[in-house]
Amino acid sequence: MHLTLEFGGGLELLLEKSTKVHKVDVPPMDGEVKATMKGLLSWVKSNLIKERPEMFIKGDSVRPGVLVLINDCDWELCGGLDAELEDKDVVVFISTLHGG
Amino acid sequence: MPVQSTAAPARAGSRLCVRCGERKAALKRPKTLEQICRECFYIVFEDEIHRTIVDNNLFKAGERVAIGASGGKDSTVLAYVLSELNKRHNYGLDLFLLSIDEGITGYRDDSLETVKRNEIQYGLPLKIVSYKDLYDWTMDDIVKAIGLKNNCTFCGVFRRQALDRGAALLKVDKIVTGHNADDIAETVLLNILRGDIARLSRCTFITTGEDGPIPRCKPFKYTYEKEIVIYPLHDIFQSILRCIYSPNAYRGFAREFIKDLERMRPRAILDIITSGENFRISTTTRMPEQGTCERCGYISSQKLCKACVLLEGLNRGLPKLGIGRTAKSGAGADGNGERQGKRPERNRSSLHGKHGNLDF
Ligand SMILES: [Zn+2]
Ligand SMILES: [Zn+2]
Numbered sequence: 001m002h003l004t005l006e007f008g009g010g011l012e013l014l015l016e017k018s019t020k021v022h023k024v025d026v027p028p029m030d031g032e033v034k035a036t037m038k039g040l041l042s043w044v045k046s047n048l049i050k051e052r053p054e055m056f057i058k059g060d061s062v063r064p065g066v067l068v069l070i071n072d073c074d075w076e077l078c079g080g081l082d083a084e085l086e087d088k089d090v091v092v093f094i095s096t097l098h099g100g
Numbered sequence: 101m102p103v104q105s106t107a108a109p110a111r112a113g114s115r116l117c118v119r120c121g122e123r124k125a126a127l128k129r130p131k132t133l134e135q136i137c138r139e140c141f142y143i144v145f146e147d148e149i150h151r152t153i154v155d156n157n158l159f160k161a162g163e164r165v166a167i168g169a170s171g172g173k174d175s176t177v178l179a180y181v182l183s184e185l186n187k188r189h190n191y192g193l194d195l196f197l198l199s200i201d202e203g204i205t206g207y208r209d210d211s212l213e214t215v216k217r218n219e220i221q222y223g224l225p226l227k228i229v230s231y232k233d234l235y236d237w238t239m240d241d242i243v244k245a246i247g248l249k250n251n252c253t254f255c256g257v258f259r260r261q262a263l264d265r266g267a268a269l270l271k272v273d274k275i276v277t278g279h280n281a282d283d284i285a286e287t288v289l290l291n292i293l294r295g296d297i298a299r300l301s302r303c304t305f306i307t308t309g310e311d312g313p314i315p316r317c318k319p320f321k322y323t324y325e326k327e328i329v330i331y332p333l334h335d336i337f338q339s340i341l342r343c344i345y346s347p348n349a350y351r352g353f354a355r356e357f358i359k360d361l362e363r364m365r366p367r368a369i370l371d372i373i374t375s376g377e378n379f380r381i382s383t384t385t386r387m388p389e390q391g392t393c394e395r396c397g398y399i400s401s402q403k404l405c406k407a408c409v410l411l412e413g414l415n416r417g418l419p420k421l422g423i424g425r426t427a428k429s430g431a432g433a434d435g436n437g438e439r440q441g442k443r444p445e446r447n448r449s450s451l452h453g454k455h456g457n458l459d460f
Contacts, residue, residue, distance in 0.1 A: 009173075009329070064359030067329055074330075076128045077114070077135055096282075096329045097355060 001026050001035055001087050005044065009095035011066070014049050014056055022048060026085075037068070038081040040091065055095070065097045119144070130324045130366035145327055149319055150185050156306050158317050161192030164272040168263050169197040169218065169226070171211025174278030176218060177328050178320060182276065183222045196270050197222075200262045201230040202255060203238025229266035231258055235407070237414055245414060257406040261398055267314045275316045282325040282362075284318070285369045286354050288376035293354070304376040311390070312399050324369065326362075 005022045012020045024047075029039030038060060045057050055063065061081055062068060068075035069092040075083055085091070117125045117137035125135035129144075136144065153159065167182060169175045179197060186193050199215045201208050212228065219226040232238050235258060242254050267275050284304060291300035302308055307317040320328065361368035392398065393405035400406070 064356065064363045067326060072126060072138075073114075073124075074127045077125055094329055096325050097352075097359070 001028070001085065003040070003085065003088075004090045005048070006090070006092040007094075008092070009067075010097070011056060011093050011095045014051055014053070016048070016050050024048075035085040036081065037070070037075060037079075037083045037085065037091075040085060041081075056093070062093065063095075063097075065095060067094045067096055068092070069094075127327075127330060130326050130362060131322075131370065133366065141327075141330070145323075145331060146181055146185065149181055149323060150189060152306070152322055153185065153191075153319055156317075158276075158307065158319060159191055159193055159274070162194075163192075163274055164194040164196065164270070165274045165276055166196045166198040166227075166263075166267045166270055166272040167224070168275055168277040169199045169215045170278075171199070171208070171214035172278070174280055174283075174320065174325075174328055176214060176278075177331050178276065178278040179218050179222055179224060181331075182319065183224060195224050196272060197224045197226040198263060198266045198270060198272075198275070199226065199228045200259055200266065201228050201232075202259070203231050203240055205240055227266055227270050229262050229269070231262065234258070234262055234265055235411055237411070242414065245417075254410055257410060261405070261407045264314055264398070272314065275314055277316060277318055278320055278328075279318045280320040280323050280325045280328055281369050281373060282355070282358055284321060284376070285372040286358050288372050289354050289357070291376075300376060300379060304373055309399075321373070322370065324366075 012018045070078050115125050119140040123137035126138045167179045287303045306321045309315045393400040395408045398405045
């Protein structure tokens with residue numbers, strides 16, 4: 001499944017070469033029929049995050065203060081961790097914990 | 101938004117905006133839990149700030165107002181919204197951008213670029229004041245002299261004065277800052293944790309320093325950080341930089357606690373502010389007296405203001421002077437363990453605010 005992932009607000013610093021936009025191919029997670037945000041987060045954690053994963057993940061969700069948008073829509077409206085993803089979705093992660 | 105998203109297939113369970121009933125909801129408002137569309141979000145976001153300004157009489161027509169502009173998300177959104185509201189509702193304000201250049205290599209380059217872009221985009225005159233001009237020390241020089249541990253103390257104290265001095269240069273009547281509801285809730289908690297009664301009672305005021313030369317106000321007092329981040333200015337996300345010199349674990353901890361509370365119950369942020377507003381200070385609690393610094397004339401409860409104490413330490417090669425660590429006080433690693441509210445006369449060298457954002 002092709003996804004476009006964007007990281008901002010300092011989260012890009014946790015990734016290789018601080019790249020903000022990642023076009024990725026995410027395989028289906030074990031036991032999942034449809035890809036969900038929960039599966040994507042654990043994929044991002046093991047495949048993209050290079051340092052300080054605790055700045056991004058807390059428990060099995062994002063750290064509070066990290067905003068998630070799926071196709072420009074607040075992920076809280078799409079089901080949060082259970083939100084189902086589809087091919088060509090754009091998922092944006094922005095940390096609100098820095099900068100004023 | 102930063103994303104030019106391709107049209108997404110409609111999701112099962114996607115709801116309509118509760119305000120217009122026409123468009124698809126794109127955001128859950130933390131304050132009200134309402135699900136609204138992007139178009140309605142602009143309207144309610146800007147209207148609430150307008151209401152805050154009107155209900156609290158923040159401005160008078162004809163005033164010169166400096167917007168403390170860091171290049172970060174809050175002040176960038178504030179500059180935009182305030183200049184829009186000023187035109188839309190005829191506030192009659194003369195608005196300026198006021199930026200501080202701390203002299204941190206690589207840090208302000210981008211944010212000063214953002215501020216310069218804002219100057220052009222919003223047509224607001226910009227004044228940049230540097231630490232080098234004001235104190236003859238850049239933050240890089242200070243870090244060289246003291247290391248990374250206590251530099252936020254310097255940054256915060258110096259920044260606060262720099263804004264006031266820059267504002268005086270611009271001859272403005274008022275300073276506005278981008279402090280948002282999350283910032284204020286965090287400050288309430290930190291002041292409780294520190295037992296800093298004087299600041300606790302002051303930190304929820306929407307306008308402070310009305311007795312001083314230049315009052316400051318916070319039009320975003322009731323505005324959630326989440327909404328400021330979502331407020332869609334195209335280039336805003338590039339400018340969200342964290343201070344490379346400020347890991348500041350203590351502040352981070354309180355902020356994370358606030359975000360944890362918000363996730364469980366979004367109203368918690370407003371409720372903390374309300375609690376802060378409603379604290380009654382017992383009349384037997386001694387409050388520090390306000391005076392002015394003997395050396396520079398800045399408002400200070402001590403003989404010398406914090407900036408002058410810190411500068412003296414730097415210039416005498418004793419940079420720890422003014423950081424406030426005393427062997428007897430049993431202070432923590434921060435050296436900020438004294439109870440300032442109760443013993444104002446004894447803590448001449450101790451500091452109240454540890455970080456620029458807390459010191460308001
Ligand atoms: Zn609507
Ligand atoms: Zn002074």
